Amino acid sequence: MAYPSPHLSISRRILGALATGASIALLAHVTTVFAFFVSAGANPETFASLARFFQNGTALTFVLLSLAAALEAFRRWYIALPVGLAVAVVSSYLGTLLAVLGEGAALDANTTDYLAASLIGPNLVFIVACGIFAATVGVAVWRAIAGAPGEDSERRIALVRLPASTLADGEVTHIERSAVDPERADRQWESYVAVLAEHGWDVMEVPVAEGLADSVFVEDTVMTFDDTAVIGIAGTESRRGETEAVEAMVRGLRLHVEHIEAPGTLEGGDVLTVGRTVYVGSSGRTNAEGIRQLRRIVQPLGFEVVAVPVTKVLHLKTAVSALPDGTVIGYAPNVDEPSLFHRFLSVPEVEGSAVVPLDDATVLVSSAAPGTAALIESLGYTVVTAEISEFEKLEGGVTCLSARIR
Incomplete structure (x- = not known):
């Protein structure tokens, strides 16, 4: 006996995952850059450098959050929140590492200390923003596109x-x-x-x-x-x-x-x-x-x-x-x-x-x-x-x- 199946299609899962990851990463990036831009006196010369500083972390956040969304981590806010925070911590650390190495710095004790300090320094705003947007916008986007059962x-x-x-x-x-x-x-x-x-x-x-x-x-x-x-x-x-x-x-x-x-x-x-x-x-x-x-x-x-x-x-x-x-x-x-x-x-x-x-x-x-x-x-x-x-x-x-x- 055959009946209709309500299983989520692969195309909707992929689309929902990409849209969820992109919306969180982009909003967190814009929020963080804008916050530092305003705190620096809204100097136009600082805007481009701020955007470059956070771009690696933002790109990694998009990739990792899209993977998490494909695994349906955004069906409920209390799962999405810690996932968003954890992804942001990892992405910020690795993104800053790539930026530092790209400028010719050696991977030594000083660099490691700087990376750790960045998580409670310039990257903290980005991390918090990712957590908030993951639990709110990310959940809403996933539900709207993928159709969360709840x-x-x-x-x-x-x-x-x-x-x-x-x-x-x-x-x-x-x-x-x-x-x-x-x-x-x-x-x-x-x-x-x-x-x-x-x-x-x-x-x-x-x-x-x-x-x-x-x-x-x-x-x-x-x-x-x-x-x-x-x-x-x-x-x-x-x-x-x-x-x-x-x-x-x-x-x-x-x-x-x-x-x-x-x-x-x-x-x-x-x-x-x-x-x-x-x-x-x-x-x-x-x-x-x-x-x-x-x-x-x-x-x-x-x-x-x-x-x-x-x-x-x-x-x-x-x-x-x-x-x-x-x-x-x-x-x-x-x-x-x-x-x-x-x-x-x-x-x-x-x-x-x-x-x-x-x-x-x-x-x-x-x-x-x-x-x-x-x-x-x-x-x-x-x-x-x-x-x-x-x-x-x-x-x-x-x-x-x-x-x-x-």
Whole structure:
């Protein structure tokens, strides 16, 4: 099955890198020359000599910053700032060295001392200017040309994974096991994927993981927060091999990757993001250490983590999910503490607890939850249904069959 790919083209990467490097280097050069020109009394005779003094460092800065931009160092300001400073230090030192050697000086102790002193002398303005422009103009130019994922409000990517032939052997914890029809499951999966594609999602298929029965529930492997992807650790040993191919996929999407480390466990089915609030289920699959690690990762990104007890179902999103307006919905008997949510609305069916907002006005609901579909429609939303009965037999829902990146 073929789907569109949102990977960055080589031409855009090269153009973005060159434009980013050029804009930072040129602005830093002009700012530095102008600053010294004014401080020297705006004497026209000094302008040309100042421009020559900084030209080598500026040229090296352009080259090195362009390389850094090609490696996507300018997707976030707090990475761009130290990169800009480091590049400016190296370029200033080497540029001044070339100028000194060009004037016939020997590379001796006096020259070395002069080069070191220049970094906190005439080159300091250039270094500081590079850092400032890297974190501001450089990031803006890179995003404008290359399209950084964190700034693309229209991005809608869905990672999906074809069911393994061993699907029927998947883990079952809170419900009685019943027979799964693999062929019917495949047809239902194809219909589910088609719904995502029809509603504007760029669907990307992670390679099938034969032998990993639960791998179709791809949402459990990765969670995204702006342009950061967090790779989880499954709470059950049988699922530990699912993340490698998913991580390769998100790295190809130019997302910054963080990992939950053992002994922490964290599954995506326990993570519900509503605006800048991240509800995390403390369940049989996600432990306290996993929640602590997630909090340390996402709080600097501007997200608040709220831990929620989950004792009656497999995952938090087995019990609750959210509508496009942020209202949390769920089947009340399965929700431990509904008061922890900012707004909570009870739905009439267990299968209606998990819904997927396809856009701001459209919601995907399991066909096994007609009462929930009617309730959501009464709130002014368009409801699309999908039959996923074979996955519901394995405690799955419409949320866990895809990892959605926005």
